Amino acid sequence: METLRSTSAAAGHGAAVVSALPFSAVAGVTLLVMVASSLVFYTLTRQRVPTGVPGPPPYPVVGNVFHIDAHNLPKSFNSLHSTYGRVVKLHLGPRVMVSVADSELAEAIFTASRGGWSNSDLFRFVFGPFFPRSAIVVEGADWRRIRRVLHSAVAGGGGGGQWPSGKEGVLPPTRAAVERGLARLAVEETVTMPSSGEGAAVAPSSVGTKAGIPVDVMTWFQEIMFESLGGYAFGVDWKLYPEVADDRVEAAAHTQRPIYDAMRTITGALPRRVSRPWSALWSLPTEENRRVWAAQATIRDELASIIACRRKDRARAQLPGAPPLQPVPLLDALLNAAGDANGEGDSLLPEDARLSEADVLDNAATVAFAGTDTTAATLAFLFYHLATHPKVQADLVAEIEAATAHDTPANANEGSNTGSTLPTGGSVSDGGVPSPPRKQLSAVELDALPLLSAVVSESSRLLPTSFAIPRTPRKTFTYGDMVIPTGTLVIINVLRMGQDEELWPAPAPGITPQDFCVDRWLGGDATSRKRTAYAHLPFGAGDRSCLGRPVALSQVKAIVVQVLAAGWELLPVEGRELKLAIRMALVPEGGAWVTFRRRQR
Numbered sequence: 001m002e003t004l005r006s007t008s009a010a011a012g013h014g015a016a017v018v019s020a021l022p023f024s025a026v027a028g029v030t031l032l033v034m035v036a037s038s039l040v041f042y043t044l045t046r047q048r049v050p051t052g053v054p055g056p057p058p059y060p061v062v063g064n065v066f067h068i069d070a071h072n073l074p075k076s077f078n079s080l081h082s083t084y085g086r087v088v089k090l091h092l093g094p095r096v097m098v099s100v101a102d103s104e105l106a107e108a109i110f111t112a113s114r115g116g117w118s119n120s121d122l123f124r125f126v127f128g129p130f131f132p133r134s135a136i137v138v139e140g141a142d143w144r145r146i147r148r149v150l151h152s153a154v155a156g157g158g159g160g161g162q163w164p165s166g167k168e169g170v171l172p173p174t175r176a177a178v179e180r181g182l183a184r185l186a187v188e189e190t191v192t193m194p195s196s197g198e199g200a201a202v203a204p205s206s207v208g209t210k211a212g213i214p215v216d217v218m219t220w221f222q223e224i225m226f227e228s229l230g231g232y233a234f235g236v237d238w239k240l241y242p243e244v245a246d247d248r249v250e251a252a253a254h255t256q257r258p259i260y261d262a263m264r265t266i267t268g269a270l271p272r273r274v275s276r277p278w279s280a281l282w283s284l285p286t287e288e289n290r291r292v293w294a295a296q297a298t299i300r301d302e303l304a305s306i307i308a309c310r311r312k313d314r315a316r317a318q319l320p321g322a323p324p325l326q327p328v329p330l331l332d333a334l335l336n337a338a339g340d341a342n343g344e345g346d347s348l349l350p351e352d353a354r355l356s357e358a359d360v361l362d363n364a365a366t367v368a369f370a371g372t373d374t375t376a377a378t379l380a381f382l383f384y385h386l387a388t389h390p391k392v393q394a395d396l397v398a399e400i401e402a403a404t405a406h407d408t409p410a411n412a413n414e415g416s417n418t419g420s421t422l423p424t425g426g427s428v429s430d431g432g433v434p435s436p437p438r439k440q441l442s443a444v445e446l447d448a449l450p451l452l453s454a455v456v457s458e459s460s461r462l463l464p465t466s467f468a469i470p471r472t473p474r475k476t477f478t479y480g481d482m483v484i485p486t487g488t489l490v491i492i493n494v495l496r497m498g499q500d501e502e503l504w505p506a507p508a509p510g511i512t513p514q515d516f517c518v519d520r521w522l523g524g525d526a527t528s529r530k531r532t533a534y535a536h537l538p539f540g541a542g543d544r545s546c547l548g549r550p551v552a553l554s555q556v557k558a559i560v561v562q563v564l565a566a567g568w569e570l571l572p573v574e575g576r577e578l579k580l581a582i583r584m585a586l587v588p589e590g591g592a593w594v595t596f597r598r599r600q601r
Contacts (some may be wrong), residue, residue: 012593048485049096055089056080063091073582074495081496087482097489101496103503103535108479109471109490110542111533116477118545120470120489126273126584129282130266131362132294145337146363149355150547153333166232167467167554169329173231174555175440177224178562184241185568185596189533212597217383218588221376221559226260228555230369234306234364236329239300255267259302262295268375271583301365310335330367334360367548374465374585375552377560380592382459384578385516386560386593387570392455392518397599398562399451404438436567443550446557454521456556460538461504462516467495467586469540494537495586503535569599 045143056067067090069076077099080088086102100106123136131137135146136410154166223240238256269292273282282289283300310331317325327542339354355363363482447453469492477484484490499513506512507519546552564570576593580586 011137039451042179048090048091048488050098050485050488051483052481053087053089053098053484056084056092058091061093063093063095065092074580077496078499080374081493086500093316095489097491098484099491099493099496101493101500103497103500103532105479105482106492106497106537106541107534109492110540110545112477112542116475117471117473117490117542120472122381122470122489125279126270126455127366129279131365133356133358133362134366135363136366142359145353146355146359147432147547149333149337150330150363150367151327154547165550166329166445166548167550170232170555171443171558172230174224174228174558175562176231177227178559180227180241181220181224182238182563182566182568185213185215212595214576214593214595216591217594218376218592220381221379222372223260225372225376225555226256226263226558229368230256232551233328233330233367233371234303235310235326235331254564258298263369263372264299265291265295266299267369267584271363290493299365299368302362303368307331307335307360307364331364334363337584369549370546370548373587375555377465377585377587378460378552379556380588381463381465382456382556382560383563383570383594384572384588384592385459385462386455387572389516392451392516393564395437395472396451396455396560397564399437399449400565403445403449404441404561404565406439429527441558441561443554443558446554446561448523449557449561451518452557452560454518455560456553457521457536458516458518460512461498461520463580464494464498464538465585465587466540466546468493468537469537469581492537497535497537500535567599569594569597571597 018406056064058064067076067080070211077088080090081099081101086100088099088101090099092439100109118139119136127134128137133142133146135143135150138146216541227238227240229597230236238259240255240257240260242255272288282292285428308327313325314332314335316322324465334355335356338357355550386396471490471492473484473486473488473490475486503511504513504520511517511519534541539549539552571594573595578592579589581589
């Protein structure tokens with residue numbers, strides 16, 4: 001009891017001493033403790049630093065965060081690479097990042113022994129909370145199993161050999177979606193509004209038909225890619241606009257606008273998760289988080305319904321006398337790998353070789369996201385380049401018209417107009433006479449057009465949507481005098497490599513790497529042998545390269561052919577310069593505006 005009283009007295013005396021201290025002393029001690037704790041935390045979490053890699057000297061604790069302008073990342077990294085060379089080391093607090101703009105080092109990284117590099121924690125942090133079983137999130141055996149399944153869907157030949165390759169199979173739904181998009185332009189073109197007391201055909205933007213229709217092609221292509229995705233990936237006719245003009249409210253209920261808007265909500269939130277990498281923030285019931293959670297639920301519910309319907313269709317197709325089921329390669333490949341019975345023994349797959357229900361759903365969602373924004377941005381940049389380079393556009397039109405012309409007038413009207421060239425009613429010449437239907441090109445024929453391929457390559461060199469590819473070494477990586485420790489975030493700076501003067505020398509006097517010049521890809525670049533295949537990486541490289549590469553290229557080329565052969569001329573919109581933004585991909589800030597005008601013949 002006496003001891004207790006003594007202890008209480010001592011505690012009271014200590015409290016009295018503390019209370020007697022001036023406020024400045026208490027604040028100073030508190031600040032000292034906080035700084036000491038921060039330093040201890042920084043020391044414990046600090047990564048090993050790469051050696052042999054130059055970079056700006058870091059500030060204490062914060063590192064090089066003040067060397068980077070978050071609002072203009074391309075400019076910041078261009079400045080750093082110009083100062084320190086093709087490989088630059090940056091300290092971001094306790095983390096270390098290495099930016100690589102060296103094609104030979106990029107090749108060494110991508111061709112390192114299998115399993116030597118991972119996809120980096122960035123994808124797991126950003127996409128993991130939404131779709132934790134996605135192929136871009138998982139690692140090891142799970143990743144290899146899922147990737148094999150997705151590759152079988154894209155490569156073709158599955159389902160007993162009845163699947164077309166992805167690059168061919170994607171063309172019909174893509175052309176149908178473009179046809180609807182062009183038809184919407186044709187409707188806007190013929191809207192009649194009063195002007196100066198007289199009727200005038202103008203677009204809703206009040207720009208007349210002679211001037212053309214200004215279009216944000218980024219938004220336009222996002223819608224087209226979404227609509228085409230439904231047919232190709234899921235066997236569902238996704239439409240964003242009602243077809244019944246006199247009952248839009250009722251008809252709107254039959255569109256896929258809710259899932260499209262949900263995808264836009266999530267993609268809009270992803271950049272903020274990168275810039276504020278504290279997972280606790282994304283667990284709070286804020287207004288934005290609630291919107292994101294609701295969007296995630298909408299996407300999951302819609303895809304779960306599609307998967308369930310496909311399972312029912314597959315089961316009915318097994319009944320005696322049932323007609324054959326039209327294959328949907330992506331969905332069928334996922335369901336086959338999940339062990340669904342389809343008459344080919346897939347239900348006998350061992351448990352450890354099957355995909356789970358979460359695998360099927362999350363990778364269906366991954367394809368939905370991967371198949372829209374990046375390809376839409378690629379097309380938006382390409383159309384902007386064509387609009388601002390009329391000579392290239394005219395030459396491309398000539399190449400397309402020659403390739404799509406029928407051999408003889410006798411067969412000019414054979415077959416159907418599949419939507420490969422014309423908007424509703426076909427293109428119209430000056431005399432109001434519809435042009436004859438044109439030949440529909442296969443993916444192989446599209447690849448055989450040299451100028452078209454050059455335009456696609458040059459546009460993606462200048463403005464690659466996959467502007468940076470993150471990788472992380474699983475073990476210490478050595479390259480010459482350079483040593484990159486395990487866990488270091490390495491960014492393959494595709495955007496910077498595309499503007500390197502040594503990799504992209506001038507094909508003609510006065511041409512710089514910042515100039516759009518298709519001659520680089522047409523044999524005019526005599527020093528092109530200096531480059532490696534790793535100087536141009538719009539789809540990445542190595543064992544984690546983009547599986548959708550052949551599908552995306554096929555779509556891009558087919559859409560360019562379809563729009564230009566339909567008689568549309570692309571022009572820049574005055575006062576609408578292209579601005580760039582870095583989200584999860586390189587995209588146009590505020591849209592990419594191009595004027596569509598009927599080409600005069």
